[in-house]
Amino acid sequence: MSVQQGDRRRQVELIVREVDRLPTLSPIAARLFEAANVDDIDVNEVIKLIEMDPAMSATILRLCRSVEHGLGDKITTVRRAVLMLGLETVRSIALSVEVLDLLRSSPDQATTDQREGFDEEGFWRFAVATASACDLIAKASPALGLHPGVAFLAGLLHGLGRLVLHLVLPHAYDRALVAAEQRRSASAAVERAVLGMDHHTAGRRLADRWGLPDGVRDVIWFHGQPAEGLPESVDRSLIMVVTLARALCARHHLGWSGDYCPPPAIEPLARQVGLDGAHVDKLVPTLVDAVAERCQILGLGQPTAPDLLLGAIMEANRRLGALNAALEREARLSRRREQVCEAIRLFHERWRGGEPFSRTLECVAESFLRLLGPGFCGMLWRLDDEREWRVVQFNEDGRATRAAAIDLPPTAKGLTEGFSEAGGVSLATMALLPDLSDFLVDAPDLTRIRLMPVLIEEACAVALLHDADTRSWHELAPIRAVWASAIRTAEAWEQSRLLEDELAASNRALVEMQAELAERESLARLGEMTAGAAHEMNNPLAVIKGRAQLLESRLRDSELASSVASLVSAADHLSELITELN
Template structure:
């Protein structure tokens, strides 16, 4: 499963590489077209629209960074970028943004979408308005516009997935709503990557300002992590709080279905008081409504209006076509090796990935050597079976793919591992030509070397006299330059992944520290209580014995009843103390190998005995296929019996049904299964305390509340895990993993 998720994540990244910009809504496009009429750009009005639309904001900021625009303010703002860029550049940038699905062949405006693009745009606008308002209280004035832009762009990962993988996003949204989870959690399970990382990589690809990239990436992190002593995370914390307020106010739809955390904790980390927080919350609907009207999101018949206005704009642009044609020119394709290398090196930008650098090399190579087709494939790690492939055909069209080499075939032929040569590609890498899906007749290949190791190869259709020594030497220099730059990009990508992993580990560390603190605190109390319990047993035995003696000699019925009650209560206390001692000082596990189905059967039989029932309705699904586990059978059977008893109690007197089934996602070194019931379920408050010792939502005196606490204690002793998911009136699902070895 991890390797499958890795391959899926690689495919997602491959698709996203093709995304040069986001799409805007037809309502927005209908609004900005009049400001571009007759060759004039109404910069103030256009700037206001651009600042409130994610696609236009990203386009303008990316263009400003690409052109090296110098900003008076730090960090840069959209308004200053629009003001400083030439009108023609702003116009071309705005017109180059695609309008969402308006001309798609399969577009149907009546079709219901799980996540409406307009509602997603409203949600992004709400986060931006809230972030801008919060910034007025907690950020210096130069940083406030960036907070608004960061809020607006916080969901560009969702927008991107909606454009390139709409069916996958719809499936993720549906599952998130069904399971009451965040989109990030479900996306990581299904795609191996979530929309936050997608957003970060797109922001890096488009060379957005670094502070903006950081805020877009980290805004979904825990508030305590953002508030820690980490540099430049304050804007991310502002966006985090703004997102909570937008969800709390129910403005738009970001697709997340998990419970909305209390925003006051994040507000405290920013130094925002309750009155200020209420002011932001109360003003948010009106601010969003004003921006929405300005964008024209409530424009009726937006498609028709947009088409009418684009026709007018097209007529205006056609009048300018002659002038624009005179300003354009093409560069000579064959300008010598120095021109080729200069073209390639200058095309490389800091935000480019290794495969994007390879694409730039392929374009320059095809023009210089007049090849019909040029492609490069790259191997990130020496043993990686999956290789990135990029090619430029004779028409200049870019093709990308993820190809898989055979397990018994090296990525680069042994003869080319260390020595440079040009060989026949059909004989050297036939598996590549089959998977590339392109006509590669008479193709040749040459290796890419870095530090004595081949990291891939160039594949090209042979139209140059490669038998001449000077041509081979020329190709060797070109390949060496490409390999060095691609190698540096590999190192940068590795550092970026390590940074992402570090951020993830910070969140995990916070969760682990919280849990360990709670466990240590209770363990200390439990040890003390267990010692006290040991000392209390003797006095309890004396009280019970004396009550029995008095009962045998007492003639008065009322006093006999009181004596019986004394005996019963002392027995209850004794059983409670016994539970406490068992929880505090369990026996060390005596692990052995046992089939999971046999273990479940033991637990069901134990449940029947302890509940004094002849029949309990338990069904099994695919449990036999999970095989053996390595645990203390007695302890785990007891733990499972406690879980089953909890499920049985949810029916309020019934006998089931209870289902024990294999989990959908299986770890590599453990067996995962689910115990599910269709009972009364739990409220979020009950669920949060379900594993607390002595907690029970049953009427007083019915249960001691040690069942699930004892189950978790025994499962953890056996190196397993247990997690609970429940909704009122929708039953409960307990997921358990047990080690195989």
């Protein structure tokens, strides 16, 4: 398992532990949902439990007095309210109140002007809007067989996982949402990449822990998926109603949906629940009124229908402004990419390969200055760990004007690791390098000089010294790769030249050694021949010398004595020569 996978697994385990620590439902809600259907519930028991909860009692009575039911002050007791609304509606209200009480921030904690990350007020408004839309769609399409109260509850809790992630990992989840907004995409994929878990899974985990109805749990888990991709075991009608209601509310900006991609088309989703898109669109005025009323009933402020419409317009304008800003960024990036591509073309025109290392550095400096504009430009480089660091300064044409070798202190050995930082290394880091700082005295403003990596490898480290604006440095990644490749090629070319010189010198030394060896072998053979000849000549010479000495002793008084003496002397001289040959 890789380090990244291990970190993600630990983060998922953390989310699961934190979800298990969230508050549990009250006895009222637990009793309402422990039965599979309302027929298994004792109405009198439910009435007594609700009467023990003032907040829930007040909410149910407010709902009875709403415009939709039109009963005014006639309903004054919980019993009459439960009998009039029905247990299915009471179940929906009970869990709605429970979730709001358990998971909603207090007014002094909630943020009211949050533009990045999780928008809690917008989240609850969107949840109520989706629930209200589900209620209207269920009533408009009775063939589906969905109780409006069940649809309302499913719509209200469909995004429960987003709230879970916000409560468990608020800062990390905000980062994921900001990334999704920058990419203009749905948040689930970004959540999985950043957190290791998306809001669907987190919501299902809490739904299992709370014992929510299977239909609600499946909506939390599968909403937004196409009908053909849903498992056979789930309530497809309920999931598709919630998906349609969510798309309708997102299209009309009724709250904060948490996704930043365009909402799906209404018409195909409407057909899947037996409606047409035009009929669904006609529900919007009624929907806005219902959202305003139910926000008031559930204690989510006092918004009016005009307030909601104005908020929707403002949100649409904000989204449009964000889209325009993103398009401007894309246009600027496109222009920068064109400049980088042109700079790459010009660089290859100037540098054609097979250039010396110093010339390659000049080509890189020229390309850099042409791309980012005139300014101070230098390079710090080292070809391997054994060689000293060198620093060179270039003029505005990219020609080297000054170069020096510097000895970095032992404390600067980790400098190459600093090169890998996205923002480079500032002059504050170089304060440890007095020799380098002295070399930069020609720079107009030392505080602006930065070290930016070009090639950082074990065998070669090269960094630019410059005072250009580094905010767009990451946009130069393609040409930085070209520069790095050219430097790597030049370094290899230099090494090959050195190897060629070493090989030529080795060849010359080998030829000289071979000639010397041949001469020594010839002398050895000559010595062997000479020793053999001397041995062969010694035998007859000994005879000649012996006979000459004998004649000399016999002819001492003869006229031939001097000639014999010369003969003996010559034999002695020849014997000495033969001895020297040995």
